[in-house]
Each structure stands twice: as structure tokens, then as C-alpha cells.
Amino acid sequence: MSSNVPISQHDITAPTPQNTPLTQAPIALGLSRPTVPDISEDSEPTETDGNDSNLPPGAHSAMLGLVQGRLADLVGKSSGYIESLPVEVKKSIEALKGVQVKQNELQNQFRRECLELEKKYLELQKPLYERRLAIISGTAKGTQEEIDAGIQASLKDNEEYSPIPADAPGDPAPIPEFWLTALRNHVGLSELITERDAGALKKLTDIRLSYLPSDQPKPGFKIAFHFSPNEYFDNEVLEKTYLYQEEVGYSGDFVYDRAIGTEIKWKEDKDLTKEFEIKKQRNKNTNRTRLVRKTRPTDSFFNFFSPPVPPAGEDELDDDELEDLEEKLEMDYQIGEDLKEKIIPRAIDYFTGKALEYDMLEEEDDFDDFDDDDDEGRFDDDV
């Protein structure tokens, strides 16, 4: 298949990597997509074969209620069927569960080997990442060959793209605010970056991915943010490490265990994660007033380096707090995964905004029409 079909040609039979928006498959977990553990106590699955239809609670909405009702029927049916089978057949069922244990061990091994493959390719990509850093920072200049390849790629995406004239004067120059611009073009991160943060993120010179050594019990990866000297903090590198659990989850994917961030050594009065307030205080005895400075936590991208911590024990948090924490953990893992899978590998596309359009189309596909007659009909059928 030709990959130079221009994007404006509406040839729906020949989607190419350049013109193909991506739709996420609606139900399945894919293979190498880490998942986050569900920490809510009320949603642990229960074993049904042997027991009756002992379903996990937590129907959030009428819509979900309908879906669950249908599934409950199914589980009930299956459970009853197995119950009714003679003991000789039940023995075979247990034997199959025994075979499945070996199958799961292979799946675990497969996932580990995939991770090694990821590591191998990260090494292969490193010269390209170094070249990128050199061009952004200006320690090297893009060659005419690289520039031509870039223009060709732009023209593939959009045949009306007007490239730089070949005789334009001047050598290639460093790209200011490259990483700040790229991060601001990511949906999740753009919400975290405040105007105050932008001052510090202008000093962000590179974001690098590495993997934890294979000899550690928990696999995982590390994202390192490199900064040039700045007025905000003393660290040259801020790191965020994500650990997976040792065993893959039920779906065969890694499950996130926890995240660890670098402690930021803020310069005096420069902590972007705090707001300062001047308050008047009155001394009860002398009745004199004085000014006191109070600090309180505030929204900031740099809270990313103080990730939420899963609760240490049971019953410490109520349901709302647990749900809130779970949402924060999910967001934290999601941003880590997007940095690893999307932003670091395709930073130039985030810088130009090209990646954002693909992300948007993805999101769009996650929404469905509310007033779709078909959907309503389908629900009626299921009642």
C-alpha cells in the first residue's frame, strides 16, 4: 500500500499511517497495556462457580444497571449449569483450571520478554533521541537531508503544506521552549501546567526514558526531566519512577504498583506547589497585630513528583476518599504512560500540535451520541 496518499484525498479504502485516525477498540484489553489496580473495596470480584450469582456491587447508573442485570442472568445460568454436572465432569473442569495455571505462567514469561524487547528498541532509538536533543539545543545543526525528509513528511500529511523555501537564508537555530510547548499540547498535562509553572518549564531541556534493571524484583520505568540551571530549584534532574507488580494481572498485562518522585529542592520562596498568603494576626494579650505568612498547597505540574500513595491499610479512608484517590492514581499512571508511549517517542508531533489532533479523534470516539435511536432501541431489547 502506498503511504504517500495525501491527507486531503478522501479515499476511504486506503487509510495510511498518515491519514488514519485511530479508534480504540471498545471492550478488550490489548496485550502490553499496563493496568492500574482497583483499590475500591466494593469492587473485588467473587468466584461464582460453586457459589451462586454473587455479583460485585457498584452499579453507578441506570444504564450500567441494565448491563449488569443482563450479565447477572448469564452468570447465574453458567453457575447453575456447572453445578448440575456430574462429579466426573467437575474433575475435568478442575483439571482444566490446573492446565490454566501453567498457561498463566507462560503469559507472565511472555510479558517479561516483551519488556526486554522494549528495552532493546530503546537502545536502538537512543542515537535518534540524542540527535533530537542536539538539534533542539543548537549543539548541532539539522542537515539539509534531515530538513528535506521533514518537508517530505509534512507534504505527505498535507499536500498544501508550504515548506521553507530552499534558498531561505541562515543556519538552523535552537528551538526555544520546545518541551514546554510539547507538554502544553498534551490534553492531560496542559491542565496541570500553570502560568507560574511555565517559567520553570522553559528551562526543561530534555525528557528521557529508561527501564529499571532486569535483576530487580519489580519491573518498571523511569522518566527523567532534565533542566538547565534555573531560579526555582537546585535539582538538575527530576525523576518519576513507575513500578509494576511482579506478576502480570488477570488480563496478562502488567499492573502498576506505585510511583516514586524526586524530592524537589526548591530555592527560597520559589516552591511552585505552594501558595503564600500574608495574614494579619492579633495578639490576644497585647491586642497588637502582626503580619504572618502562611503557605498552602496549590495546583502545579510539579505535584507530579509527589504522586498519590495507595492507602497502607484497610478502613483508613471512606468510600468517597478511596474513589478520589483511585482517580488521582489513575491520572498519575496515565500521564506516566503517555510520557513513555507518546510524548517522548513523538515529541516533535506534540510540539507542532499534530499529535493533539490524533489524541482528540481518539477521545471523540470514546463519546457516543446520547440521542442515538439505535442505542435506545438496543436497551429496550435488553430490559
Added chain:
Amino acid sequence: MSSNVPISQHDITAPTPQNTPLTQAPIALGLSRPTVPDISEDSEPTETDGNDSNLPPGAHSAMLGLVQGRLADLVGKSSGYIESLPVEVKKSIEALKGVQVKQNELQNQFRRECLELEKKYLELQKPLYERRLAIISGTAKGTQEEIDAGIQASLKDNEEYSPIPADAPGDPAPIPEFWLTALRNHVGLSELITERDAGALKKLTDIRLSYLPSDQPKPGFKIAFHFSPNEYFDNEVLEKTYLYQEEVGYSGDFVYDRAIGTEIKWKEDKDLTKEFEIKKQRNKNTNRTRLVRKTRPTDSFFNFFSPPVPPAGEDELDDDELEDLEEKLEMDYQIGEDLKEKIIPRAIDYFTGKALEYDMLEEEDDFDDFDDDDDEGRFDDDV
């Protein structure tokens, strides 16, 4: 981490593969998850750097409209920023795009190598799949060791599980309707399987996965449904083949190209995908009536082997028809992927219903509370 935490213990700090429900990360595409092309003409992305904020249309709902509005601002901002840069910097930007082309080639290579790894593990799994088939069909009997391992696994999931007594009489026996029961415990497939289909699916003896040879231009996989002789059709095997496009998509995943199904050789009057109607016809000349049998297509699992075909040219279908077709293609790909990734590797869990509970928790996480105050507040902020 210990993996024998029983499922009924609410220890939220130590989720294990056995007790950990899986939450899908909300935004990112993971690595090895194939995607389906978006065939709707109105949602092709456009290149914005160089042009203005030329956004893809298609806001489906007020909610989505808000999200898009925010993103449009961002794209506009980024685009303006790049426009304002001196030509020397623009040269560096083009050079980075050139470097990215090489990066994408590596990604393509990585994805192909992942597929080879999948093939390697399929070979490693084959003895286990053969053992499973033998136990289900009764050509071999589960050993006491396998039965004990299965009981141990059940007890890990649920400490109150009551296993078969060790002194229960009788040898392990074949499991009737194993695959029909397993398929009916999958959310998507249970909707496709009619009562009439069940008669034929009782004769389903195995479902096997294979990959297309590496020397073919398009990678892909094949799912083979093996049947014992039956009254419905002559085929011993019904196959469904899924082809990926040669190049990985923008996200670095394979993109589905098309699916091909076996033509079913129905025995006379046994086509489960057709309904028969007897209608009276009157001859206009003689005024005599006669009975005529009419056939019309009907819902059936076996339509799975006549997958929807992407349209051959432009303007053949209107928007509604395109959307409808896209939905059908998505469902078809989804079921293929679920068979490959979930049902074949963990058939016993679908048979017992255990897998269904994990699938349900997954689905549950895709729903959000409609009346959540936080969410409303967040949207207000964005307006």
C-alpha cells in the same frame, strides 16, 4: 508479594493477579493493541502547523463540544507560536520531523518483532492447548496433579470454595457444551448467539489461533472453529482471518485492514443466517393462490463468517450508512481480538464465568457517574 491472598480478604494494599480487577487507563493507546481505521470521511485529521486551526469537525454532543473548544484554543496557540518563529528555527523543526521519520521506521520494526514474539509463545502454548482439547473431549483424563493444581487455584481466588472430595468416585469425564458455554459467557458473543445457533455450536470442539506467515506482505491472524459432524453444514472447520495493514498506525500499533470468513456450506434448509417464510401468492390471470417460500437474512452468530466489507469507493454511502458500517466493523474486529487475546487463552475462565466478572469490572470503569459534582465543576472551569 504473596500471591495466595484469598479473594475475600479486603487487603487493598496487596492486589494480586487473582484478586485484582483491572481498570483501563482512560486516555492512552497502549503498545500492542491493534486499532481500526476510521472510515468516516469527515474525521480525517488535518495538518495545523503552517495552516491555521483547521480542526476536524464532528462534535457529537455538548460535552464533546466543550472539550474540543479547549483543544482548539491550544492548537491555535501552538500554531501561532510556530508561525512566529524565525526561519532558522523552522529549519530545525523540519529537521526534527526528518529525525522522526527514522523513529517511526524503528517503531514499525519493533511492532513486527513483537508479533514474532507472540508467534513464539503461541508455539510454547500449543502443548497446553492440546492437553485442554484432550481433557474436554475425553480422549485423555485429567491427572490428579492437574486436578489438585486446579483446586489450589480456585482456593486462591476464594477460600470458601468447596472442592470435589478427594474420594469422589469416577474417572474424569468429557465436558459437554464446553465451547458453547464459554462463548455465551462473553458479553459481545452472547448477544450474537441465538437459540437456533446453540444447536450447531454444541458441535464446536475447539477454537484455535494461528498467525499468517511472516513472508506475506500483510501480517495478521486466523481463528479456526473446529466442528464435529453436524446436521447444519458440511465444513469441518470455519475460519475467520484478520489482516493488519502493512504499516503500523500513528500510535505505533497495527491497524486492522480487513477480515475474511469461510463460506459455510449449509445443508438444505439449515442455513442459520436465514429465516424462511411461507407466503401466499395469487395469480392475477387464473386467480388461483399458491404457497411460496421466501428467505430473508436474520441475526445469527454465523454471520461472523461474512464480515462487513469496507466500502470500495467514495460517495457510495451516506454518513449514516458509513457510521453504521464503521460500528459493525469495530464490533467485528473487537470480537476477533477478544477471541485471540482472551477467550482462546483463558477458555476455562469463560466456561466457569470467572472471566465475565473481570470483563464486567472493566466495563464498569468505562462508565462515570452522571451526577458527579466534581465533573460538573470541572466543566464549568473550562468554559
